[in-house]
Amino acid sequence: MNAIILTAIWGVIMMFSGVFVKSKTAPRFVAIAGMLVVLSSSIIELLTKKSFFNFDHNNMLHTDGFNLTFLAIVMTCTLIYFLLTGTEIEKVGSHVGEYFALIFFILCGISIAATFNTLLMLFIGIEIISIPLYILTGSDKRNLKSNEAALKYFLMGAFSTGIMLMGIAFIYGGNPNASFYIDKIQIGLGHMPVLIAAGLLFIMVSMSFKVSAAPFHFWTPDVYDGAPTVFTSFMSSVVKVAGFFAFLRLFEHSFGIVHEQWQQLIAFITVATLVIGNITAVFQQSVKRMLAYSSIAQAGFMLLAIFALNAKAKEGILLYSAAYSLASIGIFGILTKMEDYTIDGFNGLGKENPLMAFAATVFLLSLTGIPLTAGFQSKFFMLMAAVDNGHQFWLVIVAVIFAAISAYYYFRVIQAIYFKESDRNVVVANAVSPFFNYMLIVIIALIVIIGIYPEIVIGWMYR
Amino acid sequence: MGNYITFPDLLIWLPILAGFFCLFAVNQKHAKNTAIVFSLLTLGVSIASLFFTNSEKYMTYNNVSYIWLKYLGANYYIGLDATGRMLTLLTAIGFPLILLTSQNDQLKKPNSFYGLLMLTQAGLMGVFMAYDALTFYFFWELALIPVYFLSSIWGGERRIQATFKFFVYTFAGSLLMLVGIIYIYLHTDARAFVDGTIATHSFALNAFYNAQLSGSEQAWLFALFFIAFAIKMPIFPFHTWQPDAYDQSPTTVTMVLSGIMVKMGLFGVLRWLLPMFPNAAMHHANLVITLSVIGIVYASCLAMMQDNIKKLVAYSSIAHIGLMCAALFAMNEISVQGVLLQMFNHGINIIGMWIVVEIIERKTGVKKISELSGLAASAPVLTILFVIIALANIALPLTNAFTGEFLMFAGLYQKNIWFAVFAGLGVILSAVYTLNMIQKVFYGSVNNVTTEVKDINLTEKLVLMVIVGIIFFIGVYPQPLIDLTSESVTNLMFKLK
Numbered sequence: 030m031n032a033i034i035l036t037a038i039w040g041v042i043m044m045f046s047g048v049f050v051k052s053k054t055a056p057r058f059v060a061i062a063g064m065l066v067v068l069s070s071s072i073i074e075l076l077t078k079k080s081f082f083n084f085d086h087n088n089m090l091h092t093d094g095f096n097l098t099f100l101a102i103v104m105t106c107t108l109i110y111f112l113l114t115g116t117e118i119e120k121v122g123s124h125v126g127e128y129f130a131l132i133f134f135i136l137c138g139i140s141i142a143a144t145f146n147t148l149l150m151l152f153i154g155i156e157i158i159s160i161p162l163y164i165l166t167g168s169d170k171r172n173l174k175s176n177e178a179a180l181k182y183f184l185m186g187a188f189s190t191g192i193m194l195m196g197i198a199f200i201y202g203g204n205p206n207a208s209f210y211i212d213k214i215q216i217g218l219g220h221m222p223v224l225i226a227a228g229l230l231f232i233m234v235s236m237s238f239k240v241s242a243a244p245f246h247f248w249t250p251d252v253y254d255g256a257p258t259v260f261t262s263f264m265s266s267v268v269k270v271a272g273f274f275a276f277l278r279l280f281e282h283s284f285g286i287v288h289e290q291w292q293q294l295i296a297f298i299t300v301a302t303l304v305i306g307n308i309t310a311v312f313q314q315s316v317k318r319m320l321a322y323s324s325i326a327q328a329g330f331m332l333l334a335i336f337a338l339n340a341k342a343k344e345g346i347l348l349y350s351a352a353y354s355l356a357s358i359g360i361f362g363i364l365t366k367m368e369d370y371t372i373d374g375f376n377g378l379g380k381e382n383p384l385m386a387f388a389a390t391v392f393l394l395s396l397t398g399i400p401l402t403a404g405f406q407s408k409f410f411m412l413m414a415a416v417d418n419g420h421q422f423w424l425v426i427v428a429v430i431f432a433a434i435s436a437y438y439y440f441r442v443i444q445a446i447y448f449k450e451s452d453r454n455v456v457v458a459n460a461v462s463p464f465f466n467y468m469l470i471v472i473i474a475l476i477v478i479i480g481i482y483p484e485i486v487i488g489w490m491y492r
Numbered sequence: 493m494g495n496y497i498t499f500p501d502l503l504i505w506l507p508i509l510a511g512f513f514c515l516f517a518v519n520q521k522h523a524k525n526t527a528i529v530f531s532l533l534t535l536g537v538s539i540a541s542l543f544f545t546n547s548e549k550y551m552t553y554n555n556v557s558y559i560w561l562k563y564l565g566a567n568y569y570i571g572l573d574a575t576g577r578m579l580t581l582l583t584a585i586g587f588p589l590i591l592l593t594s595q596n597d598q599l600k601k602p603n604s605f606y607g608l609l610m611l612t613q614a615g616l617m618g619v620f621m622a623y624d625a626l627t628f629y630f631f632w633e634l635a636l637i638p639v640y641f642l643s644s645i646w647g648g649e650r651r652i653q654a655t656f657k658f659f660v661y662t663f664a665g666s667l668l669m670l671v672g673i674i675y676i677y678l679h680t681d682a683r684a685f686v687d688g689t690i691a692t693h694s695f696a697l698n699a700f701y702n703a704q705l706s707g708s709e710q711a712w713l714f715a716l717f718f719i720a721f722a723i724k725m726p727i728f729p730f731h732t733w734q735p736d737a738y739d740q741s742p743t744t745v746t747m748v749l750s751g752i753m754v755k756m757g758l759f760g761v762l763r764w765l766l767p768m769f770p771n772a773a774m775h776h777a778n779l780v781i782t783l784s785v786i787g788i789v790y791a792s793c794l795a796m797m798q799d800n801i802k803k804l805v806a807y808s809s810i811a812h813i814g815l816m817c818a819a820l821f822a823m824n825e826i827s828v829q830g831v832l833l834q835m836f837n838h839g840i841n842i843i844g845m846w847i848v849v850e851i852i853e854r855k856t857g858v859k860k861i862s863e864l865s866g867l868a869a870s871a872p873v874l875t876i877l878f879v880i881i882a883l884a885n886i887a888l889p890l891t892n893a894f895t896g897e898f899l900m901f902a903g904l905y906q907k908n909i910w911f912a913v914f915a916g917l918g919v920i921l922s923a924v925y926t927l928n929m930i931q932k933v934f935y936g937s938v939n940n941v942t943t944e945v946k947d948i949n950l951t952e953k954l955v956l957m958v959i960v961g962i963i964f965f966i967g968v969y970p971q972p973l974i975d976l977t978s979e980s981v982t983n984l985m986f987k988l989k
Contacts, residue, residue, distance in 0.1 A: 400633040416674045433664035
C-alpha cells in the first residue's frame with residue numbers, strides 16, 4: 030500500500046517542483062529523493078508486512094511477499110534508471126518536472142496492477158500505467174516519429190483497453206457470484222460457460238497486447254523506436270515486466286483452475302512471440318529497433334511463466350523482472366550516449382571507452398542468457414518452470430533454440446564493439462560523467478551477483 | 493570440509509588469480525611471465541594431487557562442497573576422481589607448454605589475451621572436476637566465453653564469422669543440455685539432498701545417476717546431452733564449425749581448443765552421458781559408432797586433400813576424436829581404458845603438432861604446404877622433433893598413442909569387426925597425410941620461403957623436448973597412466989551393468 034500512496038503523492042510534488050524552482054536540474058534531485066522514499070517504504074512494508082497507511086479498501090488490494098518483492102524490484106530498478114539516465118530525461122524537453130511526475134504516476138499504476146484483488150483494480154492499474162506512457166512517447170514534440178508513435182500507441186492502446194473492459198464485463202456477467210474479486214470467479218471444472226470463455230479470451234488478448242506478445246505486438250517496434258530513447262528504456266523494462274506480473278497474477282488467481290483449457294493458446298502465443306521477435310530482430314540495423322524486437326523475444330520467454338503457472342514460474346518472473354530490467358536500463362542508458370544508433374555506430378567502442386564497452390557486453394551477455402549473469406538465472410528458472418509443468422515439452426525446446434538464435438543479434442553488437450574498427454571520429458557523442466560510470470559498475474555488479482546467487486532476489490518472497 | 497585448502501580449490505583459483513593479475517599487467521612480458529609462473533604453480537598442484545589419490549584417506553583434500561542455491565538443492569561441488577585427475581593434469585601440463593611457445597612478437601592488448609587464456613584454464617578445470625550438474629554447466633559455459641573473445645579479437649582474417657559459428661553451435665548445444673539437466677533434476681529423488689533440512693530435488697551427480705527415468709525419457713534425454721557433447725568433440729555431422737575455427741583462431745588458442753577443450757565433450761560422455769543413460773547408450777551405440785567411423789574416414793580423406801597445414805591438423809584431430817568417441821561407445825573395459833589413455837596422449841601430441849605448425853607459420857609467414865619445401869635443411873632440430881611428434885600422432889609403437897589406440901581397436905573389434913576395420917582405415921590414412929606433409933614441408937629442395945628460416949630457439953627446443961619426452965616415456969611405460977585411470981574404468985563398467 031505504501032508504494033501506491035507515496036508514488037501518487039510524489040507525482041503531484043513533482044508536478045509542482047517545476048513551478049516553484051526555476052533550476053532545470055532540481056526536479057531530478059527531487060525525483061531521486063522521492064524514489065529513495067518510495068523504495069525504502071516498500072522495503073519496510075516487505076519486511077514488516079505492515080503499511081504506513083491504513084484505509085479501508087474493501088479488500089480490493091492484496092499484498093503478500095510475492096508482489097511486495099516485485100514492487101521492491103521495480104522501485105530499485107527505477108531508482109537506478111533515474112540515477113543512470115536522469116540527465117537524459119532533462120534533455121528531452123522543457124517540462125522536466127512533468128516527465129518525472131508521469132513516471133511516478135506510472136509507478137503508482139504498477140503498484141496497483143501488482144496488488145489488485147478485483148478486476149476493476151486491474152483495469153485502473155493498467156490504465157494508470159498506459160495513459161502517462163502515451164504522453165511520454167510523444168514527449169519529443171518536434172520529432173514526427175515521436176508524434177506518430179504516440180498516436181499509434183494511443184489508438185491501439187485505447188482499443189485494447191476497450192477489449193479488456195469488454196472481457197471484464199463478460200466475466201462479471203457470466204460469474205454466478207456476480208463479483209469482481211479475482212478469487213471469486215466461479216468457473217467450475219467442466220465445460221466453461223460461453224461468457225466466461227469469451228471474457229477470458231478478450232482479457233488474454235488485451236494483456237498480450239500490453240506485454241507486446243505476438244500477434245498483438247505490431248505497435249512495439251514503432252513505439253519503442255519513435256519514443257525518446259530514455260523513455261523507451263523505461264517502457265521496455267519496468268513497465269513491461271509489470272504487465273507480465275499483472276498477467277500472471279490474474280491468470281493464476283482467476284483462471285488457474287481451468288489452466289489446461291487455455292494453456293494451448295498461451296503456448297501458441299509464446300511460440301509466435303519467440304519466432305517473430307527473434308527472427309525479425311536478426312535483420313535490424315538500428316540497435317534501438319533491434320532492442321525493440323528483442324524485447325518482444327524476451328516477452329516470449331516471460332510468457333513461459335504464464336504457460337507454466339507454478340511456483341518456479343513465480344520465482345522466474347521475479348528474477349526475469351530484475352535481470353531484464355537491469356540489463357535493459359543499462360544498454361539503453363549506453364545507447365543514449367552514442368553518436369549513431371546503428372550497429373556500425375558501436376564499432377570501435379571497445380577502444381574509445383573500455384568501461385562502457387565492457388558494461389554493454391555484460392548487459393548483452395545477460396540478455397542472451399550466459400551463465401554468471403542474471404539473465405542466465407532468469408532463463409534457467411523459466412525453463413525449469415516450463416519443464417516442471419509437465420505438458421508440451423516441445424515448447425521448451427523451441428524456446429532454447431530461439432535463445433540460441435538471439436545470440437546472433439546480441440553478439441553482433443559485441444562484435445562491433447570489440448572486433449571492428451571505427452571510421453568516425455567519435456563513437457560516444459554525449460559527455461559521460463564519472464557518476465554514469467559508477468552507475469554502470471553498480472549495474473554490472475548487481476547483474477553478476479544475481480547471476481551467481483539468485484536467491485538474493487527470490488528469497489524475499491518467502492519471508 | 494572447507495577448513496582445508498584443497499586441490500580442487502587451488503586448481504580453479506590459481507588460474508583465476510593469474511587471469512586477474514594478467515589483466516593488470518603493465519606490458520606483454522609481465523603478463524606472459526605471470527601467466528607462466530601461475531600455470532607452473534598449477535602444474536605443481538596437479539602433480540602433487542597425484543600423491544593423494546586414496547579417496548577415503550584424503551577425502552577432504554580432494555573434495556569441495558558448498559551450498560549454493562539452497563532452495564534448488566544446487567551445490568558448488570567439485571572434486572577430483574581418477575578421470576578428473578588425469579584431465580586436470582593434462583590441462584596443467586598443456587598450459588605452460590602453450591604459454592611458453594606462444595608468439596613472442598607484438599600482440600595488441602597482451603594483458604587481456606593472457607588474462608582470458610587463464611580464465612579459460614579455470615573453466616576447463618571446473619568442467620573436469622564438477623560433481624554437480626549446475627556447477628558443471630556453469631564451468632562448461634565459462635570455458636567457452638573467454639575462448640570466443642580470444643579467437644575473435646586475435647584471430648585471422650575471417651575470424652569473426654568463424655568464431656561466431658563456433659560459438660552459436662556450442663551455445664545451442666549447451667542450451668539443449670541445460671533442458672536435459674532441468675528435466676533430470678526434476679526427476680531426481682527428493683531425499684538425495686546432502687543438507688537434509690529441506691526436501692528438494694538435487695543437481696548432484698549421484699542423484700542424477702539414480703534419477704527415475706523411463707526408457708523413452710532416457711532416449712530423448714540421451715539425444716539432448718549427446719548433441720551438446722557431439723558438437724564440442726566434434727563428431728560428424730556436428731563438426732562443421734571446427735576446421736574454420738581452428739584455422740582462424742590464433743594458434744595459441746587453437747592448441748587449447750584442440751588439445752584440451754575437445755576433451756570436454758569426451759569427458760561429458762564419460763562422466764555424465766553413459767552412467768546416466770546406460771540403456772539408451774547401449775541402444776544408440778551402433779548409431780554413434782557409425783557416425784564416428786564415418787567421421788574418421790571423411791575427415792581423413794579431407795585431411796589428405798588439404799593444402800592449408802592448419803586445416804590438415806584440424807581434420808586429423810576430427811579423425812582422432814572420432815576414434816575415441818567410437819571406442820567410448822563400444823563400452824567395454826578395454827576400449828574405455830584405451831580412450832582414457834588416448835585422451836591424455838592425444839592432448840600432448842596435438843599440442844606438439846600445433847606448436848610446430850605455429851613455429852613454421854611464424855618463421856615463414858606461410859601456411860600452405862605447396863609453398864613450403866626443404867625446411868629440414870635450414871631447421872634440422874625442429875624437423876627431428878616434429879617427425880617424432882608426427883609419428884606419435886600416427887600411433888607408431890613405442891610412442892604414447894600406440895597403447896591407447898591399440899586398446900581402442902581391440903575394444904572396437906570386440907564390439908564389431910567392421911567398425912574396427914573402417915576405423916583402422918583412418919590410421920592408414922593418417923599415416924598417408926602426415927608423412928606426405930612431412931615430406932613436402934621438410935624435405936625436398938630449399939625454396940625462397942624456407943632458405944632464410946633459422947632453427948628453433950632454446951625455449952622452443954625445451955618445450956618440444958618435454959613433449960617428446962612424455963611421448964617416449966608413456967610409449968615405453970604406460971603403466972602409471974593406466975594405474976591413474978583404471979579406477980574410472982571399473983566404476984563406469986559397474987554403472988553400465
